Every structure is written in C-alpha cells, then in structure tokens.
Amino acid sequence: xxxxxxxxxxxxxxxxxxxxxxxxxxxxxxxxxxxxxxxxxxxxxxxxxxxxxxxxxxxxxxxxxxxxxxxxxxxxxxxxxxxxxxxxxxxxxxxxxxxxxxxxxxxxxxxxxxx
Amino acid sequence: xxxxxxxxxxxxxxxxxxxxxxxxxxxxxxxxxxxxxxxxxxxxxxxxxxxxxxxxxxxxxxxxxxxxxxxxxxxxxxxxxxxxxxxxxxxxxxxxxxxxxxxxxxxxxxxxxxxx
Numbered sequence: 001x002x003x004x005x006x007x008x009x010x011x012x013x014x015x016x017x018x019x020x021x022x023x024x025x026x027x028x029x030x031x032x033x034x035x036x037x038x039x040x041x042x043x044x045x046x047x048x049x050x051x052x053x054x055x056x057x058x059x060x061x062x063x064x065x066x067x068x069x070x071x072x073x074x075x076x077x078x079x080x081x082x083x084x085x086x087x088x089x090x091x092x093x094x095x096x097x098x099x100x101x102x103x104x105x106x107x108x109x110x111x112x113x114x115x
Numbered sequence: 116x117x118x119x120x121x122x123x124x125x126x127x128x129x130x131x132x133x134x135x136x137x138x139x140x141x142x143x144x145x146x147x148x149x150x151x152x153x154x155x156x157x158x159x160x161x162x163x164x165x166x167x168x169x170x171x172x173x174x175x176x177x178x179x180x181x182x183x184x185x186x187x188x189x190x191x192x193x194x195x196x197x198x199x200x201x202x203x204x205x206x207x208x209x210x211x212x213x214x215x216x217x218x219x220x221x222x223x224x225x226x227x228x229x230x231x
Binding site for chain 2: 031033035041042043044045048050055056058089091093095102103104105106107108109111
C-alpha cells in the first residue's frame with residue numbers, strides 16, 4: 001500500500017541553524033501539506049501546496065518557513081533560522097487531487113529538537 | 116471560523132469496556148468533512164474515517180462505530196469491547212468549504228488508555 005515517507009525521523013539542531021525536513025508524498029497525489037504538533041498538544045496546520053505554489057498558510061508559517069517541491073517526488077519544509085519554540089513533530093500529508101476534500105494521508109513525522 | 120472541540124482530555128477504561136469519544140465542531144460551511152485519526156504511542160497519524168456533511172448515516176467498522184449528528188454538530192466515535200491496542204490519542208478533525216484548500220482543523224485530542 002502506498003504511503004507517505006519522511007526523513008529524517010529525528011533531527012537535532014542548534015538554535016539559529018537551518019533545517020530541511022523531507023517528505024515523499026504518495027506518487028499520484030497532487031495536494032501536499034505540512035502540519036506540526038508541539039509535544040502533548042494538538043496538530044496544527046502550517047501550509048498547503050498545490051501546482052507548485054502555496055495555496056494557504058497559517059499564521060505560524062512566517063518568513064522563516066518555506067516549502068518546495070524540487071522534483072517530481074520530494075516535498076520539503078525549510079526553517080531558515082530555528083528557534084527553541086520550533087521544537088515539535090512535523091507531519092507531511094498528501095491528498096488525491098481528484099477531489100480537494102479527499103482524505104489526507106500522513107507520514108510518520110519528523111521530530112525536530114532545537115537546542 | 117472553524118473549530119473542533121474534544122472535551123475529554125483523557126479516558127481510562129478496562130479492557131472489553133465500550134468507550135465513546137466525543138467531538139463537537141463549529142463551521143459556517145454547508146459542505147464540510149469530518150475525520151477521525153488515531154495517534155498510537157509510536158507517533159504516526161492513522162486515518163480512521165472520513166464523513167461528509169451530507170451523509171448522516173452512522174457507520175460501523177468492526178469494533179468501531181461513528182455517530183454523526185448535524186443537529187448537535189457532533190461526530191462521536193465509539194469503540195466496542197476495547198482492547199489494550201486501542202490505547203492511543205484520538206483526534207477529530209474538520210475540513211470543508213468550497214474555497215477551502217483542504218487544510219484540517221484538529222481538536223485537542225483525547226488520550227484513551229485501555230487497561231488489561
């Protein structure tokens with residue numbers, strides 16, 4: 001069964017450093033998302049991406065964040081200068097493009113720890 | 116604005132008991148979708164069910180059942196004869212609207228602990 005994959009599973013970085021989180025969505029999906037979950041809290045929407053551009057972003061997704069689909073398979077989230085409060089689990093999700101409100105399937109997550 | 120409320124923060128039951136997880140949502144959209152996801156201790160988010168606003172038929176899948184009531188804006192989830200493997204955090208989520216990009220609005224989650 002196709003699945004969303006994410007690498008790395010755990011990333012430890014120093015405050016102020018840049019990190020890139022990688023995702024490989026399900027191959028025939030067209031809508032891509034990033035969410036984050038601070039430890040013990042709910043899952044929060046960050047950004048949605050369709051047709052090589054951001055379709056919606058939340059207030060959390062400020063200028064420090066960017067997303068890219070550099071080739072036909074990868075979908076990346078970059079944080080330019082990490083802060084302590086960026087420590088969280090980051091989930092990538094993808095969705096069949098046939099109907100925008102179809103089910104989103106999530107990757108296993110990347111746990112980001114900022115020291 | 117859209118909002119999902121899961122008032123039960125934690126529930127603890129003994130194996131084989133039935134348990135219901137509550138979900139109440141708010142939206143002004145006439146077309147919307149409701150979801151339940153399971154987050155086991157390993158951390159991933161596992162899709163359980165998707166329901167659209169036009170389909171109020173209850174659904175049963177094995178030991179799982181869902182009760183969708185538009186009149187009370189609720190989408191409750193019942194596990195029958197709970198098992199230890201059901202221990203997880205369960206999230207209810209909402210998306211919808213003709214102009215919506217499909218983003219999910221999650222509730223705070225309910226931690227279910229099933230004791231042997």
